[in-house]
Amino acid sequence: EDQVTQSPEALRLQEGESSSLNCSYTVSGLRGLFWYRQDPGKGPEFLFTLYSAGEEKEKERLKATLTKKESFLHITAPKPEDSATYLCAVQRGGADGLTFGKGTHLIIQP
Amino acid sequence: ETGVTQTPRHLVMGMTNKKSLKCEQHLGHNAMYWYKQSAKKPLELMFVYSLEERVENNSVPSRFSPECPNSSHLFLHLHTLQPEDSALYLCASSQDSPGLYSYEQYFGPGTRLTVT
Numbered sequence: 627e628d629q630v631t632q633s634p635e636a637l638r639l640q641e642g643e644s645s646s647l648n649c650s651y652t653v654s655g656l657r658g659l660f661w662y663r664q665d666p667g668k669g670p671e672f673l674f675t676l677y678s679a680g681e682e683k684e685k686e687r688l689k690a691t692l693t694k695k696e697s698f699l700h701i702t703a704p705k706p707e708d709s710a711t712y713l714c715a716v717q718r719g720g721a722d723g724l725t726f727g728k729g730t731h732l733i734i735q736p
Numbered sequence: 737e738t739g740v741t742q743t744p745r746h747l748v749m750g751m752t753n754k755k756s757l758k759c760e761q762h763l764g765h766n767a768m769y770w771y772k773q774s775a776k777k778p779l780e781l782m783f784v785y786s787l788e789e790r791v792e793n794n795s796v797p798s799r800f801s802p803e804c805p806n807s808s809h810l811f812l813h814l815h816t817l818q819p820e821d822s823a824l825y826l827c828a829s830s831q832d833s834p835g836l837y838s839y840e841q842y843f844g845p846g847t848r849l850t851v852t
Contacts, residue, residue, distance in 0.1 A: 662843075667848075672842060723769055733779055
């Protein structure tokens, strides 16, 4: 059975204080690992797809990396508008559904 | 309209009612999904449709009945629900790929369902 574990559950940072969120996964035949951002009362917003160990992707203050067992979402010099719940998910391929972690609730204080 | 839309955004229903949730995608995708998001739990996959055929049913109770009349529309028919079915119901779409890699799924804003 596919499993995704995210840590920490919640994280409070000061504006400009960089940190990393962790996503550990167990999946048979990983086809893709996905990061999403979810704001309260809204659907998840797609951020990144990672396909193979060693791959990295960046978007503004966010950088996602992937190893064979885990993925990290690095947040550099965050701003209050980066406050959200960040979700990690894995997929075995094709039109398979995603298996999600519980998410990390991130709060950036001004 | 752009992206994935869902109606209604909020729904309150009694345990004996019948209602339907609607999802429409404007992205030209050929796969659509229903997920359930409950407090303190991860998003849970309910149903997958690819090319309008159901390809996965994650052991969902029969009081939830999906329908996919074409690649742009997806419905979730609800009847005799239980209070524990109260949750945010999210629709998503993607391009189905038979190849090695997967395409990202795009989500709608969700329908907040309350069963009384």
